Amino acid sequence: MSDGSERPPLIELSGIGKTFGGVTALSNVDFVLREGEVHGLVGENGAGKSTLMKILTGVYARDGGTILIDGEDVHFTTPRDAEAQGIAMIFQEFSLIPTLTVAQNIFLGHEPRTFRNAIIRDHDMVRRARDLLDELGENIDPRARVEDLSVGARQMVEIVKALSKKARIIVMDEPTASLSESEVDKLFALVERLKASGISIVYISHRMAEIYRICDRITAMRDGRDTLTAATTDVKMEDLIRAMLGAESTAALNWVPRDVDLAAAPVLEVEGLCVAGSVADVSFSLRPGEIVGLAGLTGAGRTEIVEAIFGIRPVASGEIRIGGTRVTTTRQAIDAGAALVPEDRRTQGLVLDQSLQDNIILPNLVRFSRGIFVREDAARAASLRHIRDLKIKTDGPGKEVRLLSGGNQQKIVLSKWLERAPKLLILDEPTIGVDIGAKADLVQKVREIADAGTAVLVISSEFEELLAMSDRLLIVFNGTLIGDMNRQDVHSEEVLHHAVQG
């Protein structure tokens, strides 16, 4: 990795300020992107990373400060202005149209045309799309529909789309959030090639390992200000985390050995579980107070196993017992004391348009009712209690959850289940898109829940987090259970990385 400081600045943002309805989102932020560098942008959710990038890409107008591109002062009023300058952003939620083909998506809005621009030259478009994909070494059929592609392939298409518009600056917002490990490797290889061809990349991520792996320089943000900018080689991870969090401690992410009563009757028993096309003959059990991590690669069948336990996915054969009762439907699982914090909180965990309070009482309607009526006062009191306990940042229980950050949304999903005092808590990727501060809160809370006697089953692709929480680790490979390890026997993340490869 070469030192980026010798390269000339391509973009200079200085003194950028932005407020939304009286709330300051950015104040006096400086950010310099040099030619051909990969620049990491880190910070907790709400620190202002996305807002800064939306100003750079013309989505928002800045309130103050200057933006220089190639030394010239620019004022973007629409994303098109930024696009004309070669700036493209790749969003967390992809902006591709699933029902159109790869080529149609890549050239959407700037298709090669003929006959006075009236007719799209389809063959030409497909050929040029293929050329672009080949150039990047991507084996994707330009005629395939986007909905038929994997998440990783879609991301590649998104990048190609940016390149087709002659982008010189690409902003990637959490690009690896839903990629498998091999897809991440492919993405990083592509990033290296883009960099070699002189393209600058702003890389936003919560995953420190990735930042250190591919970034030349790093800028950290906190509370709408830039708190640190340095070459990656010059900054230690502790210093970086401190710049993001301020004085807050990250001690919660260290593993603490816990005692589990091995003689207690199991809370969850899974016997010979098979799910069509994904899980074969999986058996295991969980005891009260135990935290068990389910480790495996994406696609190994982890999510399928927990969805089967929770009655969402049909079970082909095998038996699931929760607290001794056999369960087959979601309702039965919930009644038997199970709770699931699902993988995708936005589509599976929350009703985004509804308030925090309505979301928390949804699985608990019976408890929050008297006769045929919902008890609003009790619901409000419970919501306030969860807001305090889990440090949810919100104006109040009536706040629509779509307006809250990822970490706070995840705390609400957890709250709605904690309200039931579950015997079995299942967490599927609980910290995706969650900032480090909220992550520490969540890990701490999970330990408390387990200490109070709840059995916890955790899936996470972040092994660091899995190792921080688990008492025991189950290794899933290709739909089967290939290992059952005690935490104290796993001495490093490498051991786990090796184990999940099969």
Add this chain to the structure above:
Amino acid sequence: MQSKVEPIFPRHQLNLAGIPWRENIVYICFAGVLVFFALTIGDKGFLTVSNLFNIARTTAMIAVISVAMTFIISSGELDLSVGSTAALAALVSALAIQAGFGFVGGVVAGLLCGLVVGIVNGFFVTVVSIPSFLVTLGMMQLVRGIDMRITYTNPVPVRNGVFSAIFGPGSIGVVPTLFIWALCVAIIGHVVLRYTPFGRQVLATGGNRVAARYSGVRTGRTKVICFLITGVGAALAGMLWTGMMGTARYNFGEGAELAAIAAVILGGTSLFGGKGTIVGTFVGALLIGTINNGLIIMGLDVSEQMMVAGAIIVLAVAFGKKPVR
């Protein structure tokens, strides 16, 4: 998928003088329309008590259907079959009374019609997984065909004292019976949607079906119950129509599905589910009834009334919509 929403409070953009205009568009429109008609045709009888009660009476059926429609739309579905179901219930109840089953027999027969249509709709939407727009579009045609066939389009008069007293055009004191029906249905609907677990389940199902299912809500069952509600609501409206006219006709409720959807959306319920308000719906229905009444008094003919009413609905919804970001 939606792009990530930053907390920029878009709904506060139209917040002059501290009033969220956008969310209360239906009330503002209603007040505006009343004032407009009072000023222009106040002297032509618009403002008389008998005319205002006349509006209430003629709007009652649409109001009942709209309240039921609020449930199905809040659950993320749609029911286009309400108009023909109303006519079916009207005819079947009238025939039952004619055949000597009496008042109770007639009402039960009418309500059963609504339940049957609701179950069929619910079955195809939840079990066979066909979009409700298509299922109920088909049922709208099918049921209207049945309406025409059962009496070969002949009207069925109802000569039953109890029926006319309860569903008829009379009044209790000065308040029209039909309006009392509509008011009762709206109050029950409001309480159920706003204050009961079932209401929450409806809103959660419409707001995010997957998340509701993951929370243990039986979303299919919830939707079927909503279809039963629209079926029964339509059946009740059909019998109210019979009561008002003294006769059941095959063409009752033609266009009622569209008027009801307009009332629901005007009232502030989201067409995509998850947000619903019965109070808004009720005022929305009154608004549509008032516009129609005022235009008639102004002397507009049917074609002109339709144009003006249609334009008002589009403009009101456009003004009440959240701004596109």
